[in-house]
Amino acid sequence: MNTSAASPSVLALSGGIGGAKLALGLTQAMPPESLLIVGNTGDDFEHLGLHVSPDLDTLMYTLSGKADPEKGWGLASESWAFMQALEALGGETWFQLGDGDLATHVERTQRLRAGEHLTEIISDFCRRLGIASRIVPVSDDPVRTIVETPDGDLAFQHYFVRERCQSTVSGFRFQGADAAQPSPFFLEALKAPSLQAVVICPSNPFLSIDPILAVRGVREALQTCRAPVIAVSPLVGGDAVKGPTAKNLRELGHPVSATAVANYYRDFLKGFVVDTRDKATVPEIEKLGLTVEVADTLMTDLESKAALARIVLNFSQRCER
Ligand code: FO1
Numbered sequence: 001m002n003t004s005a006a007s008p009s010v011l012a013l014s015g016g017i018g019g020a021k022l023a024l025g026l027t028q029a030m031p032p033e034s035l036l037i038v039g040n041t042g043d044d045f046e047h048l049g050l051h052v053s054p055d056l057d058t059l060m061y062t063l064s065g066k067a068d069p070e071k072g073w074g075l076a077s078e079s080w081a082f083m084q085a086l087e088a089l090g091g092e093t094w095f096q097l098g099d100g101d102l103a104t105h106v107e108r109t110q111r112l113r114a115g116e117h118l119t120e121i122i123s124d125f126c127r128r129l130g131i132a133s134r135i136v137p138v139s140d141d142p143v144r145t146i147v148e149t150p151d152g153d154l155a156f157q158h159y160f161v162r163e164r165c166q167s168t169v170s171g172f173r174f175q176g177a178d179a180a181q182p183s184p185f186f187l188e189a190l191k192a193p194s195l196q197a198v199v200i201c202p203s204n205p206f207l208s209i210d211p212i213l214a215v216r217g218v219r220e221a222l223q224t225c226r227a228p229v230i231a232v233s234p235l236v237g238g239d240a241v242k243g244p245t246a247k248n249l250r251e252l253g254h255p256v257s258a259t260a261v262a263n264y265y266r267d268f269l270k271g272f273v274v275d276t277r278d279k280a281t282v283p284e285i286e287k288l289g290l291t292v293e294v295a296d297t298l299m300t301d302l303e304s305k306a307a308l309a310r311i312v313l314n315f316s317q318r319c320e321r
Contacts, residue, residue, distance in 0.1 A: 007192040008036035008134070010313065011227075012199040015040030015055045015208020017072030018234055018241060018299075019201035020062035022312070023133075025305030026199065027063060029313055032132035034194075038186045040203070041118070041137045042145035042174055042211030043156050047095055048086075050105040051112055054157075055208065056122055056137060057104055064129035072242070075100045094162045119183060134185065138212045141180035145211050146173040156207070165244040169251045172206050177214035182221075190221045197316035198222065200231035202297060204245045205264050206252065222268035228319035230271040230312055233258040236298055237277035259284045266290060271319035273297060273312060291319050 010030060014023050014037055023037050040055040054073060061067035061075060068076045078098030087093050097105065104125070111121045117140040126135055147159040148171040159167055189195060203209055213219045222229055235258050240246040246256045254260040258281045262272040272290045274281055275297040282292045293315040299305040 007194045008189045009034040009194050009196045010036070010199060011186070011189045011195060011197075012037045012201055013040075013203075013209060013212050014038070014059060014201040015043070015203040015212070016243065017058060017062075018243075019055070019203035019208060020058045020067070020072070021299040021305050022199070022201040022232060022309060023059055024062050024302070025299065025307075025309030026313075027133050028302065028306035029309035033134075035133040036185060036189050037133055037135045038138050038183065038212060039122075039135055040208045040211050041139065041143050042207070043160070044142070044144065045155060045157050047105075047157070048092065048097075049109070050102075051109045052095075052097075052105050052157075053108065053118070053122075053137070056118075056135060057101070059135050060104075060122070060125055060129060060131065063126075063131045063133060063135070066129070074098050095157060119185070136183045136185045138186065138215050138218070139180035139182055142176045143180050143211050143215060144175040145207065146175055148173065160207070160244075165247065169206075169244075169248055171252070172210060174211045174214040177211065178216050180215045182215045182218050187217070187221055190225045190227075195225070195227040197227055197313065198225060198229040199312055199316070200229065200265060200269075202232040202234040202241075204234060204240075204243055204248065205261055206248045207244070209265075219268060225268075228270040228316050229268050230273065230316050230319060231262070231265050231269055232273045232297055232308070232312060233261055233275060233278065235261065235278065236275045241298065257281060259288075262290055262292075263288055271315055273308075273315060291315075293318075 039059050043054045058073050068074045118137045145156040147154040149167040234245050249256045258274045258278045262285045266288050273293045279294045285292045295311045
């Protein structure tokens with residue numbers, strides 16, 4: 001892996017589709033080769049004998065402009081011959097794998113079996129996709145989100161896709177997180193003198209960010225990081241843009257508000273960006289000791305993603321450590 005690249009000036013933590021949108025915005029608002037993105041791997045799973053890494057793939061496809069614009073995951077203008085053939089054989093088709101996307105899983109699985117680490121594989125895929133920013137998994141060791149429900153545990157994709165998030169969540173566990181080694185690129189970036197800001201992207205705090213924070217040493221490294229840590233609220237108008245964030249907040253006994261998310265991250269946070277529709281929460285978030293920025297956080301096209309990224313980067317300069 002090219003370890004001689006300039007040490008990053010911005011580090012982003014991302015999971016899911018919302019996170020990838022801001023990551024793309026950041027590549028438009030700064031020199032992309034100075035951006036390091038740490039991707040969640042709690043959603044990873046073995047499926048049909050393949051290692052699937054949804055959040056890393058969503059980052060790769062989004063940053064290379066190849067992601068399906070409607071779904072946010074998988075590739076645009078995909079063909080589905082494999083899924084149709086699998087269906088005819090009675091195979092599992094609840095998790096939709098397009099023909100192009102299938103190549104990513106097959107090649108990644110082959111390389112993992114040959115002993116290559118996920119970090120190197122993703123780095124090579126990014127190079128081939130022409131992505132200038134670096135995407136790394138939070139760890140090369142397995143971290144798997146387990147969804148606890150009154151009817152028992154669910155693997156993440158069974159909860160998220162097969163059950164369509166219908167199950168009532170009583171908690172989450174991150175199997176392997178306490179034994180996993182954090183990515184050295186991640187920890188080194190947090191200590192690099194060149195680091196200007198750490199950005200917690202507008203991802204689901206429980207499903208996408210917590211699995212990253214749960215890896216041994218990560219939360220402490222963020223708490224002691226010299227550069228300001230900024231989070232962008234995943235809620236707009238007190239509700240999730242997409243996905244179960246609002247439902248999860250309720251199920252875990254939190255108010256469904258930007259304040260609740262700011263409070264959830266506050267032990268390592270310096271600044272918080274709320275959507276204009278939630279500006280009434282500013283005083284209560286400031287009472288938590290955080291600096292607050294109000295912005296239009298709804299990212300509907302490339303320009304709005306870049307605009308939000310510029311606001312976040314300028315805001316981070318105002319958040320002295
Ligand atoms: N999400 C779905 O709702 N249905 C799917 O069939 C599906 C397939 C899929 C395949 C590859 C991939 O990288 C992501 C896929 N996703 C699908 C999204 C995925 O479950 C989520 O993106 C993350 O795991 C959570 O953000």
